[in-house]
Amino acid sequence: MTPRIDAHQHVWTLARGDYGWLTPALGSIYRxxxxxxxxxxxxxNGIARTILVQAAPTEAETAFLLGVAARTPYVAGVVGWCDFAAPEAGLRxxxxxxxxxxxxxxxMVQDIPDTGWLxxxxxxxxxxxxxxxxxxxxALLKTPHIPAMLRVLDRHPDLACVIDHAAKPDLTRGDLGAWRDGIAALAAHPQVMCKLSGLVTEAGPDWTLATLRPVVEHLLAVFGPQRLVFGSDWPVVTLRASYGSWVETAQxxxxxxxxAERAAVFGGNAARLYLGRRGRAATQQG
Structure with a gap:
């Protein structure tokens, strides 16, 4: 059986001081x-491994996360940060x-004012x-960033890409037309996967299964179960739900x-996306 993988979780230490978005206004996760x-x-919840994802736009935090991963057996890999716009970005x-x-x-594209930055x-x-x-x-995107992401995918058809938090559909207003079209356009690129994560924090505090179902049905329709990847977004998820409640909701x-399709979403797809790819690259470079 494929081990279950949480493909999106965070850790942080406030004293490090580079989490600009993490303020006392966020209450229970400001710790x-x-x-x-x-x-x-x-x-x-039967989760065997995780992918640890950056929360600060610094290479110092990436080094911190790699250190955490090295001493934490359940962390299978780290998604870090680099300044993509720096002249030496390729070397870094x-x-x-x-x-x-x-x-x-x-x-952290969602925080960059220029929606065409990518x-x-x-x-x-x-x-x-x-x-x-x-x-x-x-790809930490919202709907306005999707056109630029599509241009990147056209230019780099071999780029492995996963859309974090399903591009954060606005579940508080319920106007999902532009999001639906954008997600479908992203899914038309076969190298793109999408994380089933972060949805409850885009909904109001009174969210229900019915609130999330239209989004998940659309994701299944355009990506299919072989390109959806479960993630918790812990501890951010706890602003709206406990870890166990989100797992139960996703199930x-x-x-x-x-x-077999559920097993793919809850582990197999993440293993294929993140873990097999590094092995292949090392073999090619060797």
Whole structure:
């Protein structure tokens, strides 16, 4: 049986000081989030491995996360950060990729005012370096960023890409037309996967299964179960639900899938996306 993988979780230490978005206004998650706190939640929900994802736009945090991963057996890989717009981005990505625990990189696109930033020509060397190193591009997008992401995918058809949090559909207003069209356009690129994560924090505090079902049905229709990847977004998810509640919700939303399809979403697809790719790249480079 394929081990269950949580493909999107965070840890942070506030005293590090580079989490610009993490302020006291966020209440219950404005605190240290540690691997020891997450471990029993994983065990209680049958999750064997995780992918640890960056939460600060610094290489210092990436080094911190790689250190956490090295001493935390359940962490299978790290999605870090690099300045894609820097002149030496290609060299920096190649250097970061020397650590076998690095499986991907993620600029915090949702926080960049220019919604077309991803399509800037000066970022092309960074995307080429990702491809060469066998790293995944984690796309932290909202609907307005999708056109630029599509241009990147057209220019770099070999880029392995996963859309974080399903591009954050606006579930509070319920106007999903532009999101639906954008997600369908992204899914038309066969190298793109999508994380089933982060949805409850885009909904109001009174969310229900019915709130999320139209989004998940659309994701299944355009990506299919072989390109959806379960993630918790812990501890951010706890703003709206407990870890176990989100796992139960995701299972309920996928209840109509065949057992093999559910196993793919809850582990097999993440293993294929993140873990097999680094091995292939190392073999090609060797």
């Amino acid at each position: 240290d989030a540690t691997p020891d706190e997450l471990a029993p939640l994983l065990a209680a 990505i190649a250097a970061l990729a020397r650590d076998p625990l690095l499986v991907g990189l993620r600029p 399509a800037r020509p000066e970022l092309a060397p960074a995307f080429s370096a990702l491809i060469g190193a066998g790293l995944v591009f984690d 309920a939303l996928l209840a109509d899938l065949a057992p």
